[in-house]
Amino acid sequence: MIEPKHGSPVVEKTAHLLQAVADAKTGISLGELVAQLGVPRSTVYRILNSLTAHGLVARVKGGASYELGPKFVELARRISPGADRVTLIEIARPILTAAAERIYESFRLAAPEGDEMMTIFAASSPGDYALFIKVGGRSRKHVGAAGKLALAYSDYNEVEVYCAGGLEARTPYTITDPEALKEALADIRRNGIAEDNQESNLGLRAFAAPVFDSGGHLVATISVPFIGEATPDRARSIKREVVEGGAALTKAINGVHPLSK
The missing domain is CATH 1.10.10.10 (Winged helix-like DNA-binding domain superfamily/Winged helix DNA-binding domain)
Incomplete structure (x- = not known):
């Protein structure tokens, strides 16, 4: 030493x-x-x-x-406002871990970072063939369920600026047309849930739900990525868990849905 x-x-x-x-x-x-x-x-x-x-x-x-x-x-919360993520992760940990154990799927907690979404926590499935989620991984917002959620709850001008920066394709299924993306964002905001249908990686799908703070701002997303098609029952189960997880975490941090303000 x-x-x-x-x-x-x-x-x-x-x-x-x-x-x-x-x-x-x-x-x-x-x-x-x-x-x-x-x-x-x-x-x-x-x-x-x-x-x-x-x-x-x-x-x-x-x-x-x-x-x-x-x-x-x-102490971490006193460093900067962004350090509140430490608290968010600690509160999310038991919620997502329990959900992963219930449906044997891996859960991802992601937060917006500029034009990207960053994975800040992952709860692995207890199953033998758990999908690995890399903490610290990043992706553009228009690519995948979590990022589209973040855009859906952004201001109109923010979406316009984002689209003006270009919508590159990750797969043939990535939305690259600004108008098509805006239509998808409107649907997401109406339904309160987003879907990734092979937009980020071929064969990979996901459902995601938002997490809001006390001001009604989206601070994170909870998602479940999975490989291949899901049966109707399985899809309903995953959607239910991500929606309930997002609502539970929002409540735990004294957050409110923007429509309820």
Whole structure:
């Protein structure tokens, strides 16, 4: 462990410990921290106790392993308004995980980033052949269900500016005509749900529903991508889960649908 020449040894040890806890996907034990950091067990124990008392680390389900604590969410929100996504992800996690377990499909939480949608969280299906969703992945808004939802709840001028930038095709099914896109956006706004019919990738389909904040602005989308055709019953099941998931997350963040304002 390298420490700066004029730094505080205790602060340096604490910083390295927090990084180790953050890097551990399923929690990390006291013994693992001692071995990884090369710091005396008593020192690691005291640091953990202090951090736990301040909510910066917490025991995983009350067990012997540690994870980052709830105080980090509160601190992250103070960095910038965009850091509210940390809270959004934490609130969405149990909602989407439960939905994925109910219908054995992977769920994607995406947020608008300029002209793109970015995946900020994914809940994997517990099935043996779960569809992998890459967190951090991006796509243009006119390509796919999530992005079309974001455009559907955007101002008219925003849509005009977006279309003026060009609608490139990802597949033969991608909507590339501005007027056709605007018609599709009007349907999405009326129905409250969007569909991707091989527009982003051949063979891939998806349904998506919106998530709104307290001002009635779309802040995220919940979607379920799947490969191949879905039976009518399966399609209804997926649509129901994305719509209910979007409504549950909107309610959990004290959001309101723009039409109810």
